[in-house]
Amino acid sequence: MHVSESLVISDADFQQEDANFLSRSERYDAAVRKSAQMILKLREYGISDPEEIYAYKNCVHRGRPEPLDLHLGMFLPTLLNQATPEQQEAFFMPAWNLEIIGTYAQTEMGHGTFIRGLETTATYDPATQEFVMNSPTISSIKWWPGGLGKTSNHAIVLAQLYTKGICHGLHAFIVPIRSMSTHEPLPGIEVGDIGPKFGFDEVDNGYLKMDNVRIPRMNMLMKYAKVERDGTYQKPPSAKLTYGTMVFIRSMIVGESSRALSKACTIAIRYSSVRHQSELRPGEPEPQILDYQTQQYKLFPLLATAYAFKFVGQYMTETYHRITGDINQGDFSELPELHALSAGLKAFTTWVANGGIEVCRMSCGGHGYSRCSSLPDIYVTFTPTCTYEGENTVMMLQTARYLVKSYRQASTGQQLSGIVSYLNEAHQRLQAQPVSSRPTVVNISDLASLVEAYKLRAAKLVEVAAKSLQGELQKSRSPEDAWNNSSIDLVRASDAHCHYVVVKLFAAKLGEISDTGVHSALSTLALLYALHGVAQNSGDFLQAGLLTVPQLSSVSQRLKDILAQVRTNAVALVDAFDYRDEMLNSVLGRYDGNIYEHMFEWARKSPLNRTEVHESYHKYLKPLQSKL
């Protein structure tokens, strides 16, 4: 990673004016310029490993999305995974050499996470051996794909396949959308940018409307499903094969939650150690705002969270690689669990990080609102993760479905394995002992004991959700209505399950750390993470009889003690995230702490300061004065 950073940061070809001072069209223009440079340099340096490419790209664009993201991250990989050798021959090299610039067009105006509802059609015409692509309604217009608006000349389009009058569901088609010589849209194609968004200024998220666009039969990706010349359809061998990418990307997003939150924490904690404000003791100098308990209470639990999510992200990547190995051996047994876990953790971590970034921003007072802080940019770049790759509430409900299914299996005496195995014992335990008579076991200073409490809380909330479902069914509702009428409980159960997993993985990570100083600092953070969660969800722990009222007061006191402990290491703990100033791009988060001078220097460069007198004075204010 650091090799890439040094290469990029010292490279004059990647310098640009501060993006905050550019219009959207200028930002898009600058991003295309840098992406084009990047492609050349990647070839020049011979960088081809996907993770190295990702790191290099991340440096070039300073963590921001860019117009070629979908070409590199979806179009090329989809060709590799779903094209036949013949198709790869036709499309891969042109795409590798950017004669074909592609995107992945799935989402439509009317449908996102619920992909079965997509309306775009691909109707096979055996007479010409072509597919006829259509956007039959306004809501079927492809909407949102990155790079679709202005950059791409091809798109992999997800469409309902019709052949011999029968719909066979969604399949992927390579559709040329712009001329490879003039870049003008092709006949039957209406394509453009979907307009400004909350962030993502560098990306031309686009729309695509197709009117009887004919593509050759071989433009359907046919490695698995096939349409023969006469229109005969051949099913793919397994529906699970498409799971993999989804699981991989959701696992990546967990890591992204940690990165975004750790950047925000770095900025806020460094700034809080430079900013002095108010009086703690009359007559003494103004203290650093990081000395205020309320500031610590905002920032330190988020710092602990950033570390927790980092370890969860690592675990997800490792697990993904391990299970991919199994899948390649034909063993799909762990896939459902991984699928459920990646859905829930994607939602859990992005929601928490999303809120946390804003807490960091607001903890910086007024200056957090300035774009020179980078905090607004981090937020708007990150917040779409709550929606893309599966809307978070839908993700939580997917995990809940797995939990409820597991719970029912445990109830009928099946022995569960894997991360839900706690539902075995918990089920017996919760059944055997009513809440009031169960002894409280939690030791609030012992992380293992807290992990146990989180586990029992999750078990309890899975049970509550399962019982709600059962109750609804007994009122003779349909299974679908029963599900909907229990969905608040189901989301809570998933949330508690994910929270347990995070605490558990954080605790497990400590066992791997041999350096005593690091171990001590991270143990304190893990305890902070766990206790803060108990305090925030105290109702659950009290309700489940896992905690007593007097213990709750001890939790408060213990939290305060831990905040004071973390204060000592806080700046070192964010320095350890190891973000270079060039990558953070934040005046408030500067490593040297020289904030005010650089803020002044930055402001002077603002476009409104290019002239001393803005033209609006001559156009409107001066004439107004003469009229009054």
Place this chain on the structure above:
Amino acid sequence: MHVSESLVISDADFQQEDANFLSRSERYDAAVRKSAQMILKLREYGISDPEEIYAYKNCVHRGRPEPLDLHLGMFLPTLLNQATPEQQEAFFMPAWNLEIIGTYAQTEMGHGTFIRGLETTATYDPATQEFVMNSPTISSIKWWPGGLGKTSNHAIVLAQLYTKGICHGLHAFIVPIRSMSTHEPLPGIEVGDIGPKFGFDEVDNGYLKMDNVRIPRMNMLMKYAKVERDGTYQKPPSAKLTYGTMVFIRSMIVGESSRALSKACTIAIRYSSVRHQSELRPGEPEPQILDYQTQQYKLFPLLATAYAFKFVGQYMTETYHRITGDINQGDFSELPELHALSAGLKAFTTWVANGGIEVCRMSCGGHGYSRCSSLPDIYVTFTPTCTYEGENTVMMLQTARYLVKSYRQASTGQQLSGIVSYLNEAHQRLQAQPVSSRPTVVNISDLASLVEAYKLRAAKLVEVAAKSLQGELQKSRSPEDAWNNSSIDLVRASDAHCHYVVVKLFAAKLGEISDTGVHSALSTLALLYALHGVAQNSGDFLQAGLLTVPQLSSVSQRLKDILAQVRTNAVALVDAFDYRDEMLNSVLGRYDGNIYEHMFEWARKSPLNRTEVHESYHKYLKPLQSKL
């Protein structure tokens, strides 16, 4: 209000291209043009009542802040309130006629809420009878005032007054900053825009650095404090006189919380009744997403909150006017309570609304991220309220100071009056009966009973904070350290107090409503608001013994029932906020529900679509292809 709306919306002079399609400089330019037009029209129509001006302005700028905000809202009123008759004669009419365009420059780079720390100096020179204005450090540069960067030619500058070698604290000075003929900065003045922010693109928030700028003695606002010719200083008669404006603005912000949240709710709830997605029952059409319980659980409590804050805002305005009347009679007795209440409620309502707007945005899926939804705009326009006019955590602590003081008075047997009077009885009650033996009194279907529970929760948390303070003092810490080490508890106490006030005022409002249909709908919302708060803070209610564990399950069930009830009226309840399409400016929130066609139409107008082929293709992509 509606008269203004019709006047403005039909007025060709106020039309402009969608602000989302403009660069920041263009947005500033368009705002200055509209503000200049607005001044002319206000004179033409003879609109001079401050509230009417506010409504008109709000229409012209569609709820966004604008470059003349501080001229109209701070500069002119400060002249009226703090200038002597002689000064008014010199400055008021030129300012009224916009020869003088002014702003109010208080905040500096290094100090915001803690205004005693401001560093700008005004040193009286009796030799010339002038004040010498200086920005002695980088951190003393005035930073943030709206309209300061490019628009204003004068500023009321808050500075530490020095005369005869003694500092007399902050006073206000009228400082000319730009030439009234050329608009160029005057000698010794460095002034400009502070650069792009999270929102507020229309406003030239500015910086001001002064280097030995001399202004006449009469430019110090001398209605209260005075500096005589020889430099003799005369104190103002009362320090409380400056309280008023602060309290007024904070009260206004409470209303603003309701407006911003009600706009976001209107958009999200209308969209959720138009958007169809997924399957509830196999084979049936896709349901409106408002039929999903999880969607209702996100939006309906926020809808109830928007109504609650509306009533709280009304109460604050009425109370402000009543107490201002008292103050004019020389009765200051209620001012401390109002001051404490406005600080806490400003923080409580802005935090809740701030988070709520983002929940609304994310409940709209991908389309919520598009600027055509207006939700990003509502958020970035609103979020600074959490910081300006007093940073929220500091505000909560101010309220806590009042609560703890009141609690101590009650403990020593003093009889409290006003909104904290509950601390009288609560104190006795909590003292007399330990938590465990107290009978649980709350009836979760009865609003009055819930108000009582919120009251006792507040009393409990005030007690916890007061005891924490006491405990810290007994460890022989300084009062300042004790305060800091209890500040988490103090903020919680304020939060609970404000929550109680909101529930109480919502319940009280129901008594004023005679229409049975409206009364029934709002009673349901009030119950939803109260029960949702219990569920979100269940730990507090369990801890205080106000609720039992089995009751908590009933709360969950009751909440679900209420969501289903609110579903029937939800669209009517947001229609009742009565926002015209032109004011909401949201494709998703359109009254007619015709969303998809208008989204497509809006996107086609996006600046990136002005040419079919973006110039970056010719500049970077085409050349790249030839190099690979």
